[in-house]
Amino acid sequence: MTNKKAKLKLGNTSFSYAPAPESTSHVNIKSQYDLFIGGKWQKPSSKKYFTTLNPSTEKEIAKVALADKTDVNKAVMAARMAYETTWSKLSGKERGKYIYRIARLIQERAREFAVIESIDGGKPIRESRDIDVPLAAAHFFYTAGWADKLEYAFPQREVSPLGVAGQIIPWNFPLLMAAWKIAPALATGNTVVLKPAETTPLTALKLAELLQDAELPDGVVNIITGAGETGAHLVNHKDVNKIAFTGSTHVGKLIQSAVVGTSKKTTLELGGKAANIIFEDAPIDQAVEGIINGIYFNQGHVCCAGSRLFIQEPVYDQVIQKLKDRISTLIVGDPLDKNTDIGAINSKEQLKTIKKYIKAGLEEGAEIFQSACSVPKEGFWVKPTLFTGVAQSSKIVQEEIFGPVLTVQSFRTVDEVIQKANNTPYGLSAGIWTDKGSKIFNLTSQMKAGVVWANTYNKFDPASPFGGYKESGFGREGGLQGLAPYVQFN
Ligand code: NAI
Numbered sequence: 001m002t003n004k005k006a007k008l009k010l011g012n013t014s015f016s017y018a019p020a021p022e023s024t025s026h027v028n029i030k031s032q033y034d035l036f037i038g039g040k041w042q043k044p045s046s047k048k049y050f051t052t053l054n055p056s057t058e059k060e061i062a063k064v065a066l067a068d069k070t071d072v073n074k075a076v077m078a079a080r081m082a083y084e085t086t087w088s089k090l091s092g093k094e095r096g097k098y099i100y101r102i103a104r105l106i107q108e109r110a111r112e113f114a115v116i117e118s119i120d121g122g123k124p125i126r127e128s129r130d131i132d133v134p135l136a137a138a139h140f141f142y143t144a145g146w147a148d149k150l151e152y153a154f155p156q157r158e159v160s161p162l163g164v165a166g167q168i169i170p171w172n173f174p175l176l177m178a179a180w181k182i183a184p185a186l187a188t189g190n191t192v193v194l195k196p197a198e199t200t201p202l203t204a205l206k207l208a209e210l211l212q213d214a215e216l217p218d219g220v221v222n223i224i225t226g227a228g229e230t231g232a233h234l235v236n237h238k239d240v241n242k243i244a245f246t247g248s249t250h251v252g253k254l255i256q257s258a259v260v261g262t263s264k265k266t267t268l269e270l271g272g273k274a275a276n277i278i279f280e281d282a283p284i285d286q287a288v289e290g291i292i293n294g295i296y297f298n299q300g301h302v303c304c305a306g307s308r309l310f311i312q313e314p315v316y317d318q319v320i321q322k323l324k325d326r327i328s329t330l331i332v333g334d335p336l337d338k339n340t341d342i343g344a345i346n347s348k349e350q351l352k353t354i355k356k357y358i359k360a361g362l363e364e365g366a367e368i369f370q371s372a373c374s375v376p377k378e379g380f381w382v383k384p385t386l387f388t389g390v391a392q393s394s395k396i397v398q399e400e401i402f403g404p405v406l407t408v409q410s411f412r413t414v415d416e417v418i419q420k421a422n423n424t425p426y427g428l429s430a431g432i433w434t435d436k437g438s439k440i441f442n443l444t445s446q447m448k449a450g451v452v453w454a455n456t457y458n459k460f461d462p463a464s465p466f467g468g469y470k471e472s473g474f475g476r477e478g479g480l481q482g483l484a485p486y487v488q489f490n
């Protein structure tokens, strides 16, 4: 699909960008994928395959095997065997070499991974190319360095691996979430069964090919595909020692109740409803860019998206006007076009959810602003949306929308905004924009959020732990803290 000329209207002047589509000639996607178990591609015992679509065209990209209970069992047995016979016997230094090799191969194939991520999931190529893939490689690089230094990671403690880790990941950052899960498991000596989301399995399956090229011993990482039922089989398997999950709070709760009374360790990274707070002394233009990035980045399919904006009264009108101007220039369309700011919504279901919330906002009497841009006929799209005139109790302020929809409220005092910002069942992230360092320190200590960005938003680093409070889940990923959930202290 090629973009129609993207039109931008700035004041009285219209600009248009010629399409700049990323080439797909270097991309190799098979028409059908089997399950990656024990280092080999195996046909599913279910004999069933499902389709993964390109959400920007609604066309089928490939058929993917549906793993049933027998397949899940095979994958767990392969992981157990690899754990007992090879992986737990290797020194940290040897494990680290493999992880470095994976990192380097991702870098070498970065363009192919980026294009596949955008085709399968709908995110703009600019993001998959500049964020998802480089961060995935960086995560493997960073974590590889710990593999032979666990005695420094956990000083004066003797640690050992847990065994087999079952890992279930979502569709918003498919390769990056695979990296966040696989790298620390391998570095600490565990083996893995990973299940990517059903709408975005392709980069994980590409990663399986890469693991073969890296000559990772058979069965150390197994990749199985399927939907919720496949995930549930993995969670309930008796020989899995650890479950790492990223996804909805609803499924997170199901998983937590499924593991109660077992010895399985769990980490859950769930939803969010982050507050982005703009004080009157903030650098306004920089803040407006940060707000835009915070909510419209990746179509708002981000658990830490800055979806609730709080603006201090004296600058309220100014910030709203600048936001509307900026929203009007955002380019929505072909994910493979390098000009695109907002790509396709990941699936028909997610599109339905977002539309349901926009309708709820209107029914509750909120005032809507959407850019005047046109969107392609085929595919799943939502224009960048801003709601003003919302109440703290509004459904769209309380619930996670997971789309490019921002709600705006004003505030007068620091205490008031802290109270409002914390008034949510979630606690994953927050943003603060101010010129005053003291205000930043005051707020960061009072906000119930795992990550607080100051004068920036959506910045990630493999050395920095990520995770939530309250219904956003528990456990940390990344950094030194991200290793702890994969070891037992002897
Ligand atoms: P989901 O939580 O159903 O899917 C995430 C992963 O869990 C997928 O791999 C899915 O196959 C698997 N899964 C589903 N049911 C399962 C079960 N019973 N046991 C084990 N694994 C299971 O998320 P969904 O339905 O795709 O999205 C719904 C909402 O969840 C979104 O609108 C958004 O609000 C939130 N979400 C949050 C994410 C985050 O990064 N925190 C990521 C994706 C969705």
Ligand code: MG
Pocket: 052, 053, 054, 055, 119, 120, 121, 198, 199, 200, 201
């Ligand atoms: Mg897809």
